[in-house]
Amino acid sequence: MQLLTFAHRGEAKAFFEHLELEAIDGNTLYKFTDGLVLIMGEGVFDPLSKVSKVLALYPEISEIINLGVAGALNPNLNKDEVIQVRSSYLELEGNPQFHSFTMRNRDLPFKKEDCLTSSRRVLSKEQAQKLLPFAGIVDRELWAVARANKENKLPMTSLKVISDIPSEESEQICQVVKESALKLSTALYNAWSQIDGDQLQPEEKVSIPYFDQFHFTRSMSSTLQKRCHQLEIKFPDNKLEELIDFNSIVESEMRPKEKAIQILDEMNRLINPYRISVEERLKKLTHGLTSTGLTCSFDPHLEKSNLHIKGTFSNPNELKKVSEQLSKFDFEKMKSILEGDDRV
């Protein structure tokens, strides 16, 4: 479901004419067949609170589309031209704010520009010149809408129609925009109509063969998703079932969770072959030591050529066995494995 946001009712005039809008919350929130229309008010604060509230109340919203008028900072833009916003920035009382938001990159036939949301009205050419290094257009609310969406991370699109080019005549801009409301709003409506059918594809869920035979906990599911993606990149020409023997894991006597662990291990083996091979060689090398009950470990990042040994001895015999194994241990071999002395 789309949430269409406008600062002023005038900007939404054509939408009121073309869509069968039904009021659901006073005169600010309306619904239509495919979504909601919110009249937010101007500035940073009203839109921030209103959009936050609507997003909390309607979890079915899947996308936000901000529509409205904007002033041109870039002198190459023309009045009444529709612009697709790329990135949204904020200027508060003359200070640019670091945090920015990126809009969805849609394939639309409009010029792309960055939009600076300004806490002040930009009326003079001089002011516009100062802001131009940040963005090509200026509005009063887009950044606030994006900020309200920060936690939800819903895809956002913003289409702006150029209402004015800051100059000496800008003092009367509010009146001019009011008088041109239908024309500007119609331009926005026509622009929005072009994206109306372009619905977002739902995120593809990870699917592995015999999925219902395994039990993945929540954190294991997230690891599974990450590893599946990595395998897709690493082995673009292979299907998962060509890389992992799912049948033998499914047919084994293990519990569903153990089977899931086994799948993740197999994936890890494919993604980290070098590390696994080093670990296996070290395990083989320390077999004599571990057989006496010692625990052997290495630097987890394989940076240092150190061997850490831990053990408990209850009698002289155990100590003797351990010292025999220690004297047999091939330290140079271990060092050569950890120093990466084999060919890649």
Add this chain to the structure above:
Amino acid sequence: MFEKVFVETAVKDHPRTLHILNKLKSDPVLIGSIEDYFGRVRKPYLQKRDNLNLFIGNKKGQTVKEAPNAYGLAGDPHFYFVHSYNCIYECEYCYLQGYFNSPDLVFFVNHEDMAKEMELIISKTPKDKTPWFHAGEFSDSLALSHITGEISFYFDFFKAHPNAKLEFRTKSANTREIEKMSPLSNVITTFSLSPQERTLKTDKSCPPASTRILSMQKLYKAGHPLGLHFDPIIHTNNLYEEYEQLIDDISEKIPLEYFEYVSLGVVRFTKDVYRQVQLNYPNSDLLTEEFIKPEDGKIRYPGSLRKNILKSIQKLCIEKGFVEDKVYLCMEE
């Protein structure tokens, strides 16, 4: 090339500014100071593909900085100088994507100030040491050199300071400006190269390795000293064979003993840069590499694999004919 060009009022009449604007055929917008705009808002890195702006101004503060340990050939002091920010290329592993919070380019025109700082360093360096100055730490030093126009200035400066060395480091094949100069033994042009397969995958918009080798050959024929950076090396199952092919391709055009030095380094990231790679290139094969993420925040291959890669390629370089003591490991202590 650039959507908008912003020029600091203080340098609007600077000959280098005028040279750049003339080359770009661009009408600039005058601004007070680059620092008031560049990086003040976070501009997405990938916006460089269709919305790259240029800032021209003076570099304030320190312009020549001490390089980290193991940056260049051991034994001599190394410095880099800040003549530009950002790059027109788009390599998936590039640390610039997490560095400036903006992909816009900045050209600094006050090269005389940089030269003054270099002069001071040269005068303080013991006579038995050679101070090295590296261009291209925050940008490609040659890719746009036909526009920036400072190459001849540095040739003149280093001709007058034969006891210091200058490195121009590039991923480009743009050697036009160097070709115009008479070779100097203390001005070395170095090329960062990766095997062709890797360049195609990761080094977006960079010229192919074969084109860069041809440019190297031109400089070799003209007698300009050359260096190589096999950095970053990214592990593959055919790493050895791929580098063998690359070295063979180079040696077909230039005798390997001609190179002043070859540096080897494996791919590594800071946490911030790695996060940017994840955001910008979610399908990059770099994200499937066997990296460790230790507490020091430096994301890299495990020590054993890193040493394995470096030793193999170092051995290969020496076997193929590079001079042994000129092959060094970059950023490995």
